Amino acid sequence: MRSQGQPAETFRVRPGAVTALRLHGGxxxxxxxxxxxxxxxxxxxxDGAALGVRPDEPATVLRELARRGESTVPALLAEHGLDPLRVAATRLFGASSPAGAREAFVADxxxxxxxxxxxxxxxxxxxxANPPSDLLLEVHRSTLRGKPEPVLPEPLxxxxxxxxxxxxxxxDYEVREGQYIQVIDVEGGQCSDFLAFSARRLQDGxxxxxxxxxxxxxxxxxxxxxxxxxVFFDARAQPLVRVVRDTVGRHDxxxxxCTAKYYEDLGYPGHVNCTDNFNARLAKYGIAARAGWPALNFFYNTRFxxxxxFVFDEPWSRPGDHVLLRAMTDLVCASSACPDDIDPANSWVPTDVHIRVYDARRTFSMAIGHRVTPEEPATLTRSTGFAPRTERLTRRFTDYRGYWLPESFDNHGPRAEYWAxxxxxxxxxxxxxxxxEILGPDAEALLQATLTRDVRRLARGQVGYSxxxxxxxxxxxxxxxxxxGEDNFRFVGGDAYDGDWLREQATRLELxxxxxxxxxxxxxNIAVQGPASRDLLAEVVWTPRHEPDLAELAWFRFAIGRVGDQFGPPLLVSRTGYxxxxxxxxxxxxxxxxALWDAVWEAGAGHGLVPLGLTALDTLRIEAALPFAGHEFCDRTDPFEAGIGFTVPLRSKPDDFVGRQAxxxxxxxxxxxxxxxxxxxxxxxxxGDSVRVGRHNVGVVTSAARSPVLRANIALCRIAVEHAEPGTAVAVGKLDGLRKRIAAQVVPIPFYDPGKTRPRS
Known part of the structure; x- marks a missing residue:
């Protein structure tokens, strides 16, 4: 019998990967x-009979992973006496399985x-197209086994x-220059103080x-x-450790x-504390005891x-979250598992911390952890397919929504990139x-019911902004x-949550x-932008006879073709941009x-092509009054307030959609x-600067830039309609919004090319 009320254990299987489980009878x-x-x-x-299944297909993923010698697959198969070249599987689901389809098996x-x-x-x-996607595994245990032992993530x-x-x-522990230190929160919600000292300086006293x-x-x-x-520095501004990975992103x-005084002042004299624990561990290195240790506290959720x-709350860390550091010199380190059990610092229950140190000869990608929803496992920052080329041109990368993208490029810089x-x-x-990919007979109905634009009016080969x-x-x-196609759409947005929202709406609408x-x-994807972009890409993009030629491609249309000629890699080219x-x-x-980057780069040599980073792009899009998430719009801002009211055809779109009545x-x-x-x-x-008329706050600056082409400071502003008339005198508030003001006036937008003649040309 399945135990009543026991939650299922859940696991993910990533595309192209495997997840191994042990099942007990029942x-x-x-x-x-x-x-x-x-x-x-x-x-x-x-034992295949344990689940009542009979292998009927080659286990293609296991065979491929074994062939490449990846992870622990070869050892796992050998442990069970299976031939990596002949291992078989039972194949489930298929080309038409609905979202949420399930197959259940009970272990005999x-x-x-x-x-x-x-x-x-x-x-x-x-x-x-049918891109691969995750599988979800749910294990319902037959007997209640109590609280499971925390499972550490696999070593890196x-x-x-x-x-x-x-x-x-x-x-306390010692590490050598170049070695990696992984600090792991075993059960989640646990603070861990971290100290590091230059070992060479300690030898000098x-x-x-x-x-x-x-x-x-x-x-x-x-x-x-x-x-x-x-990089973390010491008081001489010498680097000690570099942060390589961080799956939490919130620390103190x-x-x-924590100190003895902290607990004494709250009425808990004699409470164990991190400072005394550190003093006891560091004495052997000749490090003097302190009444309070300034420490980096991993996983501690503090802010001003x-x-x-100075306020704090429960930590953001979850079981298995970690920070990976690299020693930039020989170090003496100390780590704690904080004993605070009288406030939310450790979610009220102190637990363990785990430390792993890895060899300096190893390499690990630099990454930050991201979650689309609270239930999702963290996904680490990834490099794009173009990184092998962009990394040759700059080291100024930033984590942009889970990918490393260049901010600017060496030997150019934002201003030169802008003018290019x-x-x-x-x-x-x-x-x-x-x-x-939005696919199937109900695809159009889903998009019509969720987007503000009239999707039914889109022709094949057309792009709609919504x-x-x-x-x-x-x-x-x-x-x-x-x-x-008739039932095939590609949705391109900025937020990974968009897909979850669309799926939720499909379920609600019973599509x-x-x-x-x-x-x-x-x-x-790359964007090739500028007056010379058409002539440049004419040397790169080949399209078949049934698709538009690049020179004929209209604004907000796309074509499917090849890079170079009919034998090149396939591509889709759209006449869109930001x-x-x-x-x-x-x-x-x-x-x-x-291959695409190389082709564009080579063709661009005769057109003055320059790589463009995010910093220059921000100036360009502000001049064109193009909205950016978290600036011009958020979930409290409607499309009219974001400056894209044209995407809401309330009169000409007959069908209902989410938000229409509002x-x-x-x-x-x-x-x-x-x-x-x-x-x-x-x-x-x-x-975020306030915009004022007299003493009163009537608006807020959403984005601002120094405009090179206009030779002026400009800003986008969300303002009360009573003060929105062009020519209205306002002031941008600095400091407290009152003591310091910058005079300004309301002007029409876009600032640059208001008739959009250039992108339409």
Missing amino acids: DRLEIVDRHGRQPAELTVLS HPCAVVVAAPATPMRVDDRF AEPLLDLRVDAATAL VEQGLDATTTRSVTGTAYPRPGQAS AFGLA DDDNL CRERATVQDLSALRKF ALCHDTGGMIDDCTVFRL DRVWVKDSTDQLH TGELGYELWVHPSDAP LLAREANPQRVLVGLELEGNEPAAH
């Missing part, structure tokens, strides 16, 4: 095709199973040190440890994160490790609020855009939709014949990305509108 395994049309391969390693006796998710690369020229490599820091204790104040001053951040500002670098009060786009041509990696709203009219995202499949990792210039976006499979009311009674501001003088505005 355990029930359910395999879920989360997004539909994703095959699964089930292999029972020990103990067994080991592997579930694989075969992954076939999606072709960009396939009008019936063979550890040199593997240390458990028991709850309410601390440990000098205590030179991590200094949070110096680090914040040098990096300009509250605490370092993977990327450009990733403000206060002391709007009133400059306005006067010649630029190429930019925009692969972080989220793409979803808003995606929830029921209050607030924006979830803006997006473009490509119509590839059973639509699939929403994430194709972000199957389609990476710069206010004539421009195109080119979409290929990541494996073809270097948008009708908002249109009839507008409160705020997006306008342009031109500032006097040379001091710029900044996102």
Whole structure:
């Protein structure tokens, strides 16, 4: 009998990967095709009769992983006496399985199973594309086994040190220059103070440890994160450790490790504390005891609020979350598992911390952890298919929505990149855009019911720009939709949550014949923008006779072709962009990305082509008054307030859609509108600055820039409709919004090329 009320254990199977499980007699395994049309391969390693299945197909994923010698697959198969070249599987689901399809199996006796998710690369020229997707595994145990032991994540490599820091204790350890230190929160919600001292300076009798104040001053951040500002310094501004990975993203670098005084002042004299634990562990190195240790506290959720009060809450970390550091010199380190059990610092229950140290000869990608929803496992920052080319041109990368994208390029810089786009041509990696294939007989109905634009009017080969709203009219995202066929669409937005929202709406509307499949990792894209972009790409893009020629491609249309000639890699080219210039976006499979970049780069040599980073792009899109998530719109801002009211055809679109009734009311009674501001003088505005008439706050700056082409400071502003008339005098508030003002006036937008003659040309 299944135990009543016991939650299922859940596991994910990534496309092209496997997940292995051990089942006991009576355990029930359910395999879920989360997004539909994703095959699964089930292999029972020990005894196929245990689940009542008979292998009927080759276990393609297991065989391939074994062939490549990846992970622990070869050893796993050998342990059970299976031939890697002949291992078989039971194939589940198929080309038409609906989203949420399930297959259930009950173990007759103990067994080991592997579930694989075969992954076939999606072709960009396939009008019936089916990108691979995750499988979900649910295990319902037959008997209640109590609280399971916490499971540590697999080591990133063979550890040199593997240390458990028991709850309410601390440990010391030494690492050499170049070695990696992984600090793991075993059960989640547990703080861990970290100290590091230069071992060489200690030998000279000098205590030179991590200094949070110096680090914040040098990096300009509250605490370092993977990327450009990733180094912790000592008081001499010498680097000690670099942050390589961080799956949490919230830490403390403000206060002391907990002290005896902290507990005494709260009425808990004699309470164990991190400072005393550190003093006891560090004495053998000749490090003097302190009443309070300034420490980097990993996983501790602190901040200064709007009133400059120092506040904290439960940590953001979850079981298995970690920070990976690299020693930049020989170090003496100490780590604690904080004993605080009198407030939310450790979610009220102190637990263990785990430390692993890895060899300096190993290499690990720099990454930050991202979650689309609270239930999702963290996904680490990825490089795009164009990274092998862009990494040769710059080291200035930033994590943009889970991908490393260049901010600017060596030997150019944002200003030169900007002028190249306005006067010649630029190429930019925009692969972080989220793409979803919307497929099936109900695809059009789903998009018609969720987007503000009239999707039924889109012709094959056309791109539509739209808003995606929830029921209050607030924006979830803006997006473009490509119509590839009668029942085939490609949705391109900025937020990975867009796909979840569309699936939720399909369920609500009982649209059973639509699939929403994430194709972000199957389609990476560059934007080639600027007056010379058409002539440049004429040398790169080949299209067959039944597709438009590049020179004939109209604004917001696309064609499917090849790179170079009919034998080149397949691509999709769309006449779209985010710069206010004539421009195109080119979409290929990541494996073809270097070839596309090379072709564009070579053709661009005669057109003054320059790579473009995110910093220059921001100036370009502000001049063109193009909205950006978190600036011009959010879930409390409607499309009218975001300056894209043209995407809401309330009169000409007959069908209902999410948010329609709220948008009708908002249109009839507008409160705020997006306008342009031109500032006097040379001091710029900044996102979030108040906009005032007299003493009163009537608006907010959403985006601002120094406009090179206009030779003025400009800003986009969401302002009360009463003060939105062009020519209205306002002031941008600095400091408290009153003591310092910058005079400005309301001007029409777009600032640059208001008739959009350049992108239309």
